[in-house]
Amino acid sequence: xxxxxxxxxxxxxxxxxxxxxxxxxxxxxxxxxxxxxxxxxxxxxxxxxxxxxxxxxxxxxxxxxxxxxxxxxxxxxxxxxxxxxxxxxxxxxxxxxxxxxxxxxxxxxxxxxxxxxxxxxxxxxxxxxxxxxxxxxxxxxxxxxxxxxxxxxxxxxxxxxxxxxxxxxxxxxxxxxxxxxxxxxxxxxxxxxxxxxxxxxxxxxxxxxxxxxxxxxxxxxxxxxxxxxxxxxxxxxxxxxxxxxxxxxxxxxxxxxxxxxxxxxxxxxxxxxxxxxxxxxxxxxxxxxxxxxxxxxxxxxxxxxxxxxxxxxxxxxxxxxxx
Numbered sequence: 282x283x284x285x286x287x288x289x290x291x292x293x294x295x296x297x298x299x300x301x302x303x304x305x306x307x308x309x310x311x312x313x314x315x316x317x318x319x320x321x322x323x324x325x326x327x328x329x330x331x332x333x334x335x336x337x338x339x340x341x342x343x344x345x346x347x348x349x350x351x352x353x354x355x356x357x358x359x360x361x362x363x364x365x366x367x368x369x370x371x372x373x374x375x376x377x378x379x380x381x382x383x384x385x386x387x388x389x390x391x392x393x394x395x396x397x398x399x400x401x402x403x404x405x406x407x408x409x410x411x412x413x414x415x416x417x418x419x420x421x422x423x424x425x426x427x428x429x430x431x432x433x434x435x436x437x438x439x440x441x442x443x444x445x446x447x448x449x450x451x452x453x454x455x456x457x458x459x460x461x462x463x464x465x466x467x468x469x470x471x472x473x474x475x476x477x478x479x480x481x482x483x484x485x486x487x488x489x490x491x492x493x494x495x496x497x498x499x500x501x502x503x504x505x506x507x508x509x510x511x512x513x514x515x516x517x518x519x520x521x522x523x524x525x526x527x528x529x530x531x532x533x534x535x536x537x538x539x540x541x542x543x544x545x546x547x548x549x550x551x552x553x554x555x556x557x558x559x560x561x562x563x564x565x566x567x568x569x570x571x572x573x574x575x576x577x578x579x580x581x582x583x584x585x586x587x588x589x590x591x592x593x594x595x596x597x598x599x600x601x602x603x604x
Contacts, residue, residue, distance in 0.1 A: 295533035
């Protein structure tokens with residue numbers, strides 16, 4: 282049995298810090314009661330109160346209960362390193378749609394936009410949460426020229442020119458290596474405004490870059506672009522976007538905290554570097570409390586930065602840039 286009125290819960294969590302904590306506690310009690318391996322892990326930690334669970338739980342355990350519930354979708358990580366993929370069952374897709382649409386419009390507005398997706402490595406799969414999101418955004422906020430451009434740089438360039446000529450607001454979602462490949466394809470810089478949203482992911486095709494190095498390289502071919510980065514993963518139903526200086530801001534039902542790299546139960550002060558722990562209340566049907574393999578720091582104003590990955594962490598398909 283799932284918690285009722287999920288959208289109302291997320292809206293309530295958005296009102297204040299106190300409401301966030303109330304909703305988080307309700308979800309915590311529900312998940313510990315309903316998911317046996319989360320309960321067992323909690324008992325083993327001997328901690329009082331909420332704990333964050335290793336992100337690998339989405340790989341090592343199943344949230345599926347075919348005897349009672351059948352998910353509408355199951356998102357999977359790409360598993361490019363040869364390791365097992367994470368699997369995230371989606372029982373109520375309306376929660377995911379609410380989450381990514383609200384986060385998107387809060388950052389970029391309601392459009393309309395001409396939205397292009399340059400997502401090789403994801404588009405070829407039928408169970409990518411990123412493709413699901415971008416496809417839905419195209420359907421709800423996209424102009425007629427919007428769509429995916431897999432390995433068709435010429436058509437993408439033509440579409441961008443056409444959209445700019447009639448004054449359309451252009452957004453380009455792109456995997457990092459594909460954006461660099463597209464920039465290399467262009468013979469001349471594109472001298473019109475465009476918003477480029479990089480979603481991470483070198484896939485072993487190029488050396489890792491800092492986010493600033495990436496933006497500087499892309500600016501050579503997109504000198505009038507606004508650059509933004511998206512922080513998301515298969516295991517989350519919420520996304521954070523950068524607003525300035527590489528700092529991410531969460532939607533109000535998502536919270537990032539930084540914990541000691543060697544003590545998963547010791548939270549660090551603001552401004553200290555450590556492991557990113559995420560409370561994503563949109564994950565109310567699976568696991569809302571996640572200990573990631575990413576390193577970062579949180580600021581007093583609620584933003585956070587991503588600095589890289591824990592050395593011992595398993596690499597997911599969408600590896601993150603170093604900031």
